[in-house]
Amino acid sequence: MLRRPPPASDREAFLRLSRQRQEDTRPERLVRRLLAGLGHRFRLHNRDLPGSPDCANRTRRWVVFVHGCYWHHHPGCPRATVPKRNRAWWKEKFRDNRRRDARVAAALATDGYRVVTIWECECEDVVTLQKRLRHELPRPPARGRRSVDEKRARRPRRHA
Numbered sequence: 001m002l003r004r005p006p007p008a009s010d011r012e013a014f015l016r017l018s019r020q021r022q023e024d025t026r027p028e029r030l031v032r033r034l035l036a037g038l039g040h041r042f043r044l045h046n047r048d049l050p051g052s053p054d055c056a057n058r059t060r061r062w063v064v065f066v067h068g069c070y071w072h073h074h075p076g077c078p079r080a081t082v083p084k085r086n087r088a089w090w091k092e093k094f095r096d097n098r099r100r101d102a103r104v105a106a107a108l109a110t111d112g113y114r115v116v117t118i119w120e121c122e123c124e125d126v127v128t129l130q131k132r133l134r135h136e137l138p139r140p141p142a143r144g145r146r147s148v149d150e151k152r153a154r155r156p157r158r159h160a
């Protein structure tokens with residue numbers, strides 16, 4: 001959360017980065033594709049859950065966040081740089097982002113959710129990423145997609 005606006009000299013950099021964050025959804029699309037390929041069903045950006053997870057299945061109680069390494073300041077990652085100018089302000093901003101992520105993950109875990117955080121840089125290695133998703137998420141129901149759809153057709157629509 002922003003405590004104060006960015007220093008005037010950094011406003012341009014701030015806006016540029018904000019735009020970049022909104023436009024660069026490639027890692028998110030990859031993760032969705034992998035999850036669907038593993039047979040998972042999920043909702044996107046579920047605002048009913050803390051932190052509006054990128055992908056979530058409430059019934060099976062798991063969420064996946066896809067984090068940009070820069071904004072969420074991936075520890076030890078070369079992409080998690082700090083601008084040279086107004087360094088202290090940026091450091092505080094990134095620290096706040098990390099704290100918020102930790103609070104969100106803790107709240108979800110308390111509610112019994114399995115929380116998986118995928119970093120943008122992990123999306124470079126699709127095979128390893130797919131393995132990780134397979135291991136860290138509960139197995140999707142063995143029933144095929146069709147039987148789930150049939151069940152849905154008979155019952156009133158419910159949240160995933």
Ligand SMILES: [Zn+2]
Nearest residue numbers: 069074077121
């Ligand atoms: Zn990273």
